[in-house]
Amino acid sequence: MTRVIYLDYAATTPVDPRVAHKMSGCLLVEGNFGNPASRSHVYGWRAEESVEEARSQVARLLNADPREIVWTSGATEADNLAIKGVAEGATRRHIVTSTIEHKAVLDTCRYLEGKGFAVTWLDPGASGVIEPDQVRAVLRPDTLLVSIMHVNNETGVVNDIAAIGAVCRDAGVLMHSDAAQSAGKLPLDVARMPVDLLSLSAHKMYGPKGMGALYVRRDPPVRLTPQMHGGGHERGMRSGTLATHQIVGMGEASAILHREMETENARITRLRERLLAHLLQVPGARLNGDRARRSPGIVNVGFAGVDGETLLLALDDLAVSTGSACTSTSVEPSHVLRAMGVPRDLAHASLRFSIGRYTTEADVDHAGRRVAEVVAGLAGLRPASGA
Numbered sequence: 590m591t592r593v594i595y596l597d598y599a600a601t602t603p604v605d606p607r608v609a610h611k612m613s614g615c616l617l618v619e620g621n622f623g624n625p626a627s628r629s630h631v632y633g634w635r636a637e638e639s640v641e642e643a644r645s646q647v648a649r650l651l652n653a654d655p656r657e658i659v660w661t662s663g664a665t666e667a668d669n670l671a672i673k674g675v676a677e678g679a680t681r682r683h684i685v686t687s688t689i690e691h692k693a694v695l696d697t698c699r700y701l702e703g704k705g706f707a708v709t710w711l712d713p714g715a716s717g718v719i720e721p722d723q724v725r726a727v728l729r730p731d732t733l734l735v736s737i738m739h740v741n742n743e744t745g746v747v748n749d750i751a752a753i754g755a756v757c758r759d760a761g762v763l764m765h766s767d768a769a770q771s772a773g774k775l776p777l778d779v780a781r782m783p784v785d786l787l788s789l790s791a792h793k794m795y796g797p798k799g800m801g802a803l804y805v806r807r808d809p810p811v812r813l814t815p816q817m818h819g820g821g822h823e824r825g826m827r828s829g830t831l832a833t834h835q836i837v838g839m840g841e842a843s844a845i846l847h848r849e850m851e852t853e854n855a856r857i858t859r860l861r862e863r864l865l866a867h868l869l870q871v872p873g874a875r876l877n878g879d880r881a882r883r884s885p886g887i888v889n890v891g892f893a894g895v896d897g898e899t900l901l902l903a904l905d906d907l908a909v910s911t912g913s914a915c916t917s918t919s920v921e922p923s924h925v926l927r928a929m930g931v932p933r934d935l936a937h938a939s940l941r942f943s944i945g946r947y948t949t950e951a952d953v954d955h956a957g958r959r960v961a962e963v964v965a966g967l968a969g970l971r972p973a974s975g976a
């Protein structure tokens with residue numbers, strides 16, 4: 590079997606062996622398997638100690654207070670808790686978000702729309718960026734919350750959430766950002782960014798799947814209505830027995846990124862530029878999204894005149910992705926690219942390449958050559974009339 594090169598780090602990352610090692614210490618009978626909520630014996634105390642160490646590790650990555658970190662099952666749950674948790678019981682009824690958000694934000698806002706909230710959906714320009722002035726222009730006296738993602742998972746484009754947060758702070762509006770693609774990849778400092786809520790996902794940062802966190806600012810305090818009721822864990826904000834092994838995994842993953850992010854980013858950015866140089870030599874290739882304002886590891890390139898599904902099938906030794914979603918009747922091109930005004934055909938012919946910790950120079954060189962080869966082959970197949 591030919592090796593399939595993994596270039597889909599934005600979909601998920603493998604677990605770092607150092608993280609796996611830490612996690613495996615929290616499973617077996619001779620390990621740290623206790624329930625962190627058990628107050629009456631050393632098994633519980635030890636587990637709680639590990640959970641709190643991990644909380645500090647995640648907090649350090651954001652320059653936050655550990656008491657501002659709430660464990661969740663992932664960024665999807667963190668997005669739900671942030672948005673519904675703020676909305677429930679609030680008297681203001683207007684929410685601002687964008688059309689390029691992850692489904693976890695889009696669908697949560699759509700749900701609230703159905704419950705009578707007014708939602709303003711901002712479209713990015715061709716750059717794929719949501720600008721602070723766009724947000725400022727749509728704020729109303731009854732605006733409760735702005736939710737704008739930090740790094741877009743399909744294009745890698747970065748929104749200036751510090752500037753958007755400042756606009757919100759000035760207006761007395763809460764600001765949430767889905768930072769699943771930026772935590773550990775871009776500097777995040779909540780002491781300098783006026784952002785009230787941040788969603789994180791462990792499996793985008795070399796930690797386990799099914800694990801995440803919500804940063805909830807303490808000063809000025811954010812009032813959240815819990816979405817999960819039960820034992821009152823996590824200061825009442827999210828009940829449920831804490832998944833010690835997952836939590837220590839996210840903590841260790843955060844500690845590694847805190848130490849290594851700078852050197853890792855330099856390496857990944859170099860590889861991304863190398864890959865992009867290959868891809869942009871392909872006739873008809875076009876980078877989707879802003880050239881400069883982008884996170885290290887993600888590029889999205891359209892190949893004019895080629896069918897995306899055919900391209901993907903032909904690239905059978907590369908694990909890359911399209912942003913398309915299958916509905917019952919058709920394949921819909923990425924909602925993000927469409928929102929940026931990318932024509933339907935080109936959106937269909939666009940691929941996301943995302944690189945990460947285990948990507949090598951040989952991987953990106955191979956990928957670049959393969960794409961060039963396959964696109965040239967497919968272009969040769971097109972009828973001369975070219976319609």
Ligand SMILES: *Cc1c(COP(=O)(O)O)cnc(C)c1O
Pocket residue numbers: 599600662663664665666691693738740741742767768769770789790791792793799800801
């Ligand atoms: C992956 C991702 C999510 C979902 O995170 P889960 O932990 O898988 O629930 C949400 N938002 C963005 C931007 C993502 O990339």
